Amino acid sequence: MQEADLPDVLEIERQGHAFPWTETIFLDSFRGNYRLWTGWHGERLVGFAVVAYLFDEAHLLNLCVSPELHGQGIGRKLLRYLLGEAALDHIWRVILEVRVSNESAFHLYRSEGFRQIGTRPEYYPAADGREDARVMALELRD
Template sequence: MNAIIRDPLLRIRPLRESDIDAIMTVEQRCYDFPWTAGIFRDSLRVGYICWGYFLDQRLVGYGVMSVAAGEAHVLNICTDPEVRGQGLARRLLQRLINQARERDADTVFLEVRASNRVAIGLYESLGFNEIGRRRGYYPADQGREDAILFAKAL
């Protein structure tokens, strides 16, 4: 287990609209094509499951998931580059999976850029299975990139 996971200042809580600026700071550091503040605001407004990890008072990771009709969809999961490789994304995804179970979802879905080998390894280690591809789903510097679709039966 890594240092950040044992840090007594690490806390998880539901995200609030007042966290949007901090979310955007991390989002823009992590993605060439980040979500907008409006997308996060809408996610909170419609009641999506939105959790954030805070180290001391600084947001270091977050996840957004929708649940409806027995299906959960992980829409965004992100950790600050400064804390990557310490198990935070795993814990965050496990939290979302548990939230999906509590809401009687029978399957969790997500998609990931085909080039994101680290995330793919994480998803597979947590029991997600590849179920398909979406050709040209994501914008990329050189055109478009495929998304790999994953599912995990609960």
């Protein structure tokens, strides 16, 4: 991802999340220990992922695909790409949080080998208060 991609990224972010990240949060992610990936269909930016590295562990902070293109394999492709890059960067484990109501993301992560390792109560803001997160993890090497 380049800073010039941010208008498209923010548009997808606003469509994909009820409580979207602000531009400032994305700008704060352009740092050495972050990896920001974009997915493209021709000239069109169709999805992105944001990953933070802490020593040899990675935290997948955001994965989002244009809503009208859901279900076409773009999310899985982005996820596999970032996992491959993490492995090359000698990351041994990737963790993430996902809303308990987010069935499609949960199925995607589980089908790529992530397993639930816990929950974080009331982790996310929600329309009627707070929502729990599942914490999921994938070990990339033994």
